[in-house]
Amino acid sequence: MHPHSDSRPAVRRALAALSLSVLLSSLGTSIANVGLPTLAQAFGASFQEVQWIVLAYLLAITTLIVGAGRLGDILGRRRLLLGGILLFTVASVLCGAAPTLWLLIAARAAQGLGAAVMMALTMAFVGETVPKAKTGSAMGLLGTMSAVGTALGPSLGGVLISGFGWRAIFLVNAPLGILTLLLAHRHLPVDRRGPTAGRAGFDHVGTLLLALTLAAYALAVTLGRGAFGALNGALLVAAACGAGLFVRAQARAASPLIRLRTLRDPRLSGGLATSALVSTVMMSTLVVGPFYLSRTLGLQEALVGLVLSVGPLVAALAGVPAGRIADRFGAPRMTIAGLAAMAAGSAVLSAMPARLGVAGYVAPMVVITAGYAVFQTANNTAVMADVLPDRRGVVSGLLNLSRNLGLVTGASVMGAVFALASATTDVSTARPEAVATGMRVTFAVAAVLIVMALALAMRVRARGSATDEYAFAR
Template sequence: MVKLINAGRTDGGRATRTPSVRWVLAGLSLSHLLSSLGTSIANVGLPTLARAFDASFQQVQWIVLAYLLAITTLIVGVGRLGDLIGRRRLLLAGILLFTVASVLCGAAPTLWLLIAARAAQGLGAAVMMALTMAFVGETVPKARTGRAMGLLGTMSAIGTALGPSLGGVLLSGLGWRAIFLANVPLGLVTFVLAHRHLPVDRREPGTAPAAAFDRVGTLFLALTLAAYALAMTLGHGRFGSLNAALLVAAVFGVGLFVRAEQRAVSPLIRPAMFRDRALSTSLAMSTLVSTVMMATLVVGPFYLARTLRLGEALVGLVLSAGPLVAALTGVPAGRVADRFGAYRMTVAGLVAIATGSVLLAVTPTAFGVLGYVGPIVVITAGYAVFQTANNTAVMADVRPDRRGVTSGMLNLSRNLGLITGTSVMGAVFALASATTDVTTAGSGAVATGMRVTFAVAAVLVLAAVALAGTSRALTRRVPQGS
């Protein structure tokens, strides 16, 4: 890690020490932490918020959904906007928006004003998520890109793991407003670090001057993604006529978006990008793997509570094992990707995820908690290796004027996988459990549901392995020494 933060950029073959790069990485890491914390810390407060606003659980779920929808629909657009107007100024604006929106969330007098503030907070988070990875290409030597990506992955995992515990403490001691106001001091520190240490925006050689922002394409993409996300999340596991209509609208929106991009002078996403086999393969693998990872969150709590009969506190403790492993694995995974190459470690991560999924599908219930935690550790460690290597493979050689939009597409593929996994893997679990209400299913039915769900997960990951095997273009990055 010391080597990473003290390394400088290479200019004309000479290594130039950049002392402030450690502070650049600190600012980028905190940005990543903020965006993941914004999701996880709000989830734990939903029951309290339902009581505070005298609202149904379906209504308060929009507090989380508004945040996720804003990120999902806007992340590619804000990434491209950063490429055009300057990533530093847009990232600073995103951090400031997130911080101000956190204040508005904490001060909201009504539920719908809180939801609106959460949507604004999600826009700020979209900016931070899209541009932090893009900045790695400007501030970290290419040979150490993997370590920087691993650090960002670690901070994301820490934010996910920290949210429920920190939120619980704040709720019990200071009330629900504190779970949003807690973001404010961290946001201010992040803004100061980014303002002082991020490299000044400058036009890269060969970049076309004053390219226009593709407003039409951005609008079509946002509406399409919103329709898809709502189709996958509304109905609480039941796919009704509204879900079907939204899915049809999403398919129709894809056609409109593709047509708009073909006609645009400066398209949001150039059609030629999808002819890049490495990029399209990486995006597809990211979506598949994220779909599988969502199964651990959908199935895990029911299996631990109903089959293993753990109390709420123990369920929470066991579920924290995954984020903890991801936090500990991120930076080492980056080092390994830098040393052995992104392609090899992408495949290694996928194989580990598939192995863990198979173990969960065949391990008897008699093995108890260890029979669950062991495979989860394998899956999560594999995911950390895969995500770091996959992101490194894509971002290491991307053109400077497309870093923002490419980073946005990587984050979007992950979000789409998580959204799809919530619906699809949840449906597989319910179907395999042979019940319409998993919350009342017997222990044996839940155990059967878990085994079938992770058998399906293993098949999906093996499909990702097959995709990786068809694209040796992921070896664009030559393995570097440590």
């Protein structure tokens, strides 16, 4: 991966540390979901209460990921990443040892903070460890590990709970965390600046305002399980006010968390917007899939799980080849190719008759997921390509944030579209024909969102080409 053969093993070991960091943080999201029924029983709690085990982790990541990225730019990325991995590992042990539900939720929030640091800084490290010509391949590897973590979570969690009890789903992270910490400590490049360099440059007010704004938005779209009430409305208003205050604070700050002028760069703003739209659509596959497969096609739970694992499996297999293709043909071109595949797959699924059964669902889903793997790798590569070294952490944090916001929005918005199209208040008891209609309408909406993302990506590419030609002419 490096022009000098003697440094090739070092690059690979550094990538192994980064890959394990991504695997752990994505595994932390997906492994807890499967344990919620068991945890509700163990603590004698309601579903709404145990839902906070998942929510606390996601909220910590969503609210703190941009601040974590910026802090890495200032204090040193290696130093902060080692601290994040250590925090994640210790918090995992505390989760496994928690005597009460609320202590478990608090430990999950700490685990989420560690995951925010890991997610924000892994992509930022690619620019320091991998030659620019191989950036796409490295991004593809990280995308693969994220998909593997997501796919592995439910099945591994199920095996651990049935064999060792619920505590094992958290304790399994401890040996993996120690291995990741040792690899990162040994093989990641040393920070070029001391820990005190630029410490005054951290924007505390902006970080706090952004965290509160994002927390309000995430709670607005997740609380109530699809029912939108007065509390959701109040939280959305609070998020809008917070966003206004944040923009004002950034305009006045001497060393802002996010330089607003950088968002005027069409490559960055376009990359973030398309990432959010695509993640919204990908969440709809997780919202709609289980109900369509069980209610309309009549599959048993084990078969539903098997069919749903096809998507993450395709993403895992496509990640590294997608990275190599992005390096070969250019990230902007492959971003558009990935989106075109997603739009085609969504459009086919929206017209799919139920009589074609599992094959009729899986074939378009393979196209959507392979397109997603190509898009995500190429988009991440394009956005990170020309970022200055001292801003890599914050831009990596913004990319992860756009994906997370898309996922939480998708769970709420696409879930509401599905419920409305199914014409029922409880999808779990809806008639098979109603669920099939809901699935088709939801993927029609998904296709429209992907076409919007495609138009945006084509516009960004056209503007980028015009800028490059102007610079060449000069």
